[in-house]
Amino acid sequence: MNASSYPRTTWRLLHSAPADGPINMAVDEAILRAVGAELSPPTLRLYAWAPPCLSLGRAQQAADVNREELEAAGFDLVRRPTGGKAILHADELTYSVVAPRGEPRVAGDIVESYRILSTGLVRGLERLGIAGIVADRQAVRQGDGPVCFEVASDYEITVGGRKLVGSAQMRAQGIVLQHGALPLHGDVARICPLLTARPDPVRVRARTATVEQALGRSISWEEAAQALAAGFAEALNLELAAGHLSDQERAWAEELRAQKYAAPTWTQRV
Numbered sequence: 573m574n575a576s577s578y579p580r581t582t583w584r585l586l587h588s589a590p591a592d593g594p595i596n597m598a599v600d601e602a603i604l605r606a607v608g609a610e611l612s613p614p615t616l617r618l619y620a621w622a623p624p625c626l627s628l629g630r631a632q633q634a635a636d637v638n639r640e641e642l643e644a645a646g647f648d649l650v651r652r653p654t655g656g657k658a659i660l661h662a663d664e665l666t667y668s669v670v671a672p673r674g675e676p677r678v679a680g681d682i683v684e685s686y687r688i689l690s691t692g693l694v695r696g697l698e699r700l701g702i703a704g705i706v707a708d709r710q711a712v713r714q715g716d717g718p719v720c721f722e723v724a725s726d727y728e729i730t731v732g733g734r735k736l737v738g739s740a741q742m743r744a745q746g747i748v749l750q751h752g753a754l755p756l757h758g759d760v761a762r763i764c765p766l767l768t769a770r771p772d773p774v775r776v777r778a779r780t781a782t783v784e785q786a787l788g789r790s791i792s793w794e795e796a797a798q799a800l801a802a803g804f805a806e807a808l809n810l811e812l813a814a815g816h817l818s819d820q821e822r823a824w825a826e827e828l829r830a831q832k833y834a835a836p837t838w839t840q841r842v
Contacts, residue, residue, distance in 0.1 A: 577809075578676055578677060578808055578809040579676075579809070580809050580810075580811065581614075581809075581810065581811070582613065582810070582811040582812075582813050583613060583614045583615060583616055583671070583810050583811070583812055583813070584612065584613045584614070584615040584616070584812075584813055584814075584815040585615075585616050585617075585618075585801055585812040585813060585814050585815065586615060586616070586617040586618065586619075586814075586815060586816065586817070587618050587619075587797060587814070588617060588618070588619035588620075589619075590619070590620040590621060590622035591619065591620075591621070591622065592621070592622065592623065592625065592648050593621060593625035593626075593627060593648040593649065593650030593661070593833070594648070594650050594829045594833035594834035595825060595829050595833075596619060596621060596625075596650075596666070597627075597650055597651075597652055597653060597828075597833045598824075598825040598826070598827075598828035598829040598832065598833050599617070599619075599817065599821070599825045600617070600653070600668045600670070600749060600751055601653055601749070601824075601825075601828050601832075602817075602821045602822075602824035602825040602828055603615050603617065603668070603670045603749075603817075603821060604670050604742075604744060604745065604747050604749045605745070605821075605824050606818065606820060606821050606824070607670050607671065607672065607747050608672075608744070608745035608746060608747045611818065611820060611821075612818060612821065614669075614670060614671035614672065614675055615668075615669070615670045615671075615815075616667065616668075616669055616801065616804055616810075616812060617667065617668045617669075617670070618665060618666070618667055618797045618800065618801065619665075619666050619667075619668075620664070620665065620666065620793055621648075621661040621662065621664070621666070623646060623647060623648055624645075624647045624648070624660060624661060624662035624663075625647060625648035625649065625650055625660075625661045625662075626642060626647055626648070626649050626650075626658060626659070626660050626661075626763070626766050627649075627650050627651070627652050627658065627659050627661060628649075628650070628651045628652065628657075628658055628839075629651075629652055629654065629655045629656040629657050629658070629720075629740065630651065630652060630653060630654055630655050630656075630742070631655060631842055632651075632656075632657060632658065632718070632842065633842055634651075634839065634840045634841075634842055635768060636658060636718045636767055636768055636769065637649060637658075637766065637767065637768065638765065638766055638767055638768050641765045641766050642766050645766065647660070647662075647766070649839060650833055650834075650839065651833070651838055651839050651841065652740065652751075653742050653749070654740035654741055654742045654749070654750075654751065655740050655741075655742075656720050656725075656738070656740040657717070657718055657719055657720040658718050658719055658720060658763065658766075658767060659719075659720045659721070659738060659753050659763070660760075660762055660763035660766065661753060662758060662762065663755065663756050663757050663758035663782075664753050664754055664755045664756055665753075665754045665756060665793055665796045665797055665800065666751060666752065666753050666754070667693075667751060667752055667754070667800060668749065668750065668751035668752075669689055669748070669749070669750045669751070669804075670747060670748070670749050671747070671748055672746060672747055672748075673743065673746050673747065673748055674746075675748075677689065677808050677810075678748040678750070682741055682743075683709075683726050683727065685741070685748060685750070686725075686726055686727040686728075686739065686741070686750070687707075687726075687727045688808075689739075689750055689808075690707040690727040690728070690729065691707075691807040691808065692800075692803050692804035692806075692807040692808050693707070693729055693737055693739075693752075693754075693800065693803065693804075694707050694729065694803070694807070695802075695803035695804070695806050695807040696799045696800035696801070696802060696803025696804065697729065697736070697737075697783075697786075697799070697800075697803070698803070699799040699802055699803055700783065700787065700791065700795070700796065700799045701787055702731060702736075702783070702786045702787055704731055704732055705729060705730075705731055705736075706729070706730045706731070707727050707728065707729050707730075708726075708727065709726050709727070717769070717771055718767050718769050718771060719763055719764075719767070719771050719776055720738045720753075721735050721738050721755075721760060721776065721779065721780040725739075730781075731781050731786045732781065732786075734778070734779055734780055734781035734785075735779060735780050735781065736754065736755075736780075736781045736782075736783070736786060737752050737753065737754050738752055738753050739751065739752030739753075740752065754783065754796065754800070755780070755781075755782040755783065756782060756783045756784065756790075756791060756793065756796060757782050757783065757784040757790050758782065759777075760776055760777060760780040760782060761773030761774075761776045761777050763776070764776060783796065
């Protein structure tokens with residue numbers, strides 16, 4: 573489907589201030605609760621992380637983390653509610669989409685909804701001037717490992733064979749939550765010493781791209797956020813209305829941070 577195939581509708585657009593890992597994940601889940609309870613509209617959220625944070629996929633082994641190196645670097649640790657492998661969130665733009673499963677822009681199974689939402693990501697990256705973007709089925713996987721950006725999944729974004737956007741998804745209460753990371757600049761191999769497997773930094777760099785590398789110039793978080801929002805709006809026929817978290821979402825986020833995402837019982841669950 574092209575943009576004109578979707579009925580024009582309005583989603584909420586959130587630009588969140590940089591926050592730590594537990595609150596970022598708690599806010600995403602709080603929005604999911606609110607959309608599921610019909611208290612909030614479908615939402616595109618754009619955010620950043622402070623301090624940098626290593627996130628693990630929902631089912632990833634906690635033993636993958638080199639705690640001494642992580643603490644020495646002064647980075648946070650959080651476990652995502654979604655699957656996938658480890659990501660070091662630093663110098664990046666993160667997006668999340670939360671919408672009911674009946675919304676045609678997240679319709680179908682996980683792969684199909686990835687495909688649809690990837691059109692918004694691709695259009696946003698094209699607006700930045702990035703050429704040679706590919707978002708397609710992955711016929712051949714490059715092998716598994718503890719680092720998310722080593723391997724592209726179906727409809728994740730690659731440039732020149734190197735992964736540029738890593739995304740993951742969960743479904744609960746009839747709601748789809750998809751979030752993903754877009755590295756803007758910096759050394760993507762900084763994650764390697766933070767993992768006990770000590771991934772090869774040369775291989776990680778060869779398989780991962782940043783926006784700066786794809787463009788040949790550095791861009792700000794604000795420029796990237798503006799382009800991604802415009803890309804989603806254009807590709808998916810959306811009106812994006814700037815908004816803010818409701819009081820209920822803030823309360824749920826604080827509860828989820830304290831009781832789940834900042835708690836060892838969640839972080840060490842696997």
